[in-house]
Amino acid sequence: MINLAVQMNWPLFQLDINNAFLYGELDETVYMTLPEGYFNSDDQRVCRLKKSLYGLKQAPRQWNAKLTQALLENNFVQSRSDYSLFTKSEGNVFIALLVYVDDIIVTGNNIDVINEFKMFLNSKFMIKDLGLLKYFLVIEVIKTEYGLCLSQRKYCMDLLNEFGLLACKPFATPLEQNLVITSEVSEKDGIIDNVIEYQKLIGKLIYLTHTRPDIAYFVHCLSQFMHKPLKSHIKIALRVLRYLKGLPGLGVHIVKNPKLSLETFVDANLAKCVVTRKSVIGFCLFLNGSLVSWKSKKQLTLSKTSAEAEYRALASATSEIVWILKLLDDLKWGKWLPVPVYCDSEAAI
Known part of the structure; x- marks a missing residue:
């Protein structure tokens, strides 16, 4: 709307x-x-x-x-x-x-x-x-020359202040490259004592993803260990907070565009989860050039091939497109069919 x-x-x-x-x-x-x-x-x-x-x-x-x-x-x-x-x-x-x-x-x-x-x-x-x-x-709506900017700057700053990272040194990336997150308990990496505090942090980060698609994948990874989080998990979560410290006012910019368009980009990572070997899907949907919907989620079932994983990702994205089209129909806003969906797997296409 x-x-x-x-x-x-x-x-x-x-x-x-x-x-x-x-x-x-x-x-x-x-x-x-x-x-x-x-x-x-x-x-x-x-x-x-x-x-x-x-x-x-x-x-x-x-x-x-x-x-x-x-x-x-x-x-x-x-x-x-x-x-x-x-x-x-x-x-x-x-x-x-x-x-x-x-x-x-x-x-x-x-x-x-x-x-x-x-x-x-x-x-x-x-x-x-x-x-x-x-x-x-808690979503700030800022009017710009080209449209509206939706951000959660105050919410992000309050979150940093709550966990004592308001004056911390920011990180350029929310996660180390090629880092594998597991649930294996070891002597150096045991289960944290205060599980509720970890759940509280991840829950607030999940709400922050409403205007921060750049942390959606990392929050998705951390939310899988809500019941038995390890010390390494809380360190990664705090690193995500230090990443947010660098750009607390980053958000989603909805711009004016006279050309009506609805585009979707889909991808999947085969057997990304090292524990269950399930694939992770991701898609983003652009309405008139503005990002309006995105998701990063682990598949419910195992995919044996990359084509199967990509095909399931296309199915998830298609469900989101159908829902968006119904909302646009309720808003009496033009005809959108056909909707282009971009995928890099020729086998899945």
Whole structure:
């Protein structure tokens, strides 16, 4: 959706719903035990809830149902490919919005209709208009001369500060060349004591890959040892952090391009994993010359030949292309077939 707004030169607005704790009426009667110290412990009375509150299992579902119902009343259509995407098309007017809990991104080709939608939403909920999109889910949106730049600089700096590497000397590469990562335990390379700290670090690095495709492969390698990480694994993870120290503001640049194009580049590495001998696939998808999707993942099954590994990589990339095409169809954005897919294996082609 952001790529669409950049190409069409549409404004991106951010909204925040303040009363998200009012999740709507419950479908069934739910009772809550009175808090300790409020009444005598011998008192067996309970509270009957009229509205869902934070912490209840059904609260997120009730809130999503209430917000979806309000949007459908305003003639929005919920995407079948991504349930967080809603679109509205009436004549020459088109509006699209993305929803994450109580945060909303709105864009469209008519500013008056967008303002009317804000008034409608304000009549249903207490909303806060945050203006033009600048910061969303710790992703900074920077407007440039050629489009928009998405980065997580603050998130990256906070991550370095959390692990005490804010003043460290940066590395030029996130991983040593030809380094083989294994799970074999030895006397010098044993299992670390604080497994949770390693899991916390890798989890944050995984979220950082939303705007840093350059570390996607290395985070993929480290995420395979979440349950029994070794001392060597934590050293590699800290090296990735020192690599990020060199370019903390690096991100994805979405540029304007009048020529509509959708291209995909696919590759596979046969038996890359030395433990399971499974192949690793990788692909990147460019929409109008801007990188919008990428993946580095180990295959679920063994491939006996490079042609088989490349063919499975093509299948994974094709699934991603089909999903992107469905999203573009929901956004009413041109015809894209056929989509060129580039692969260096003649046997797989």
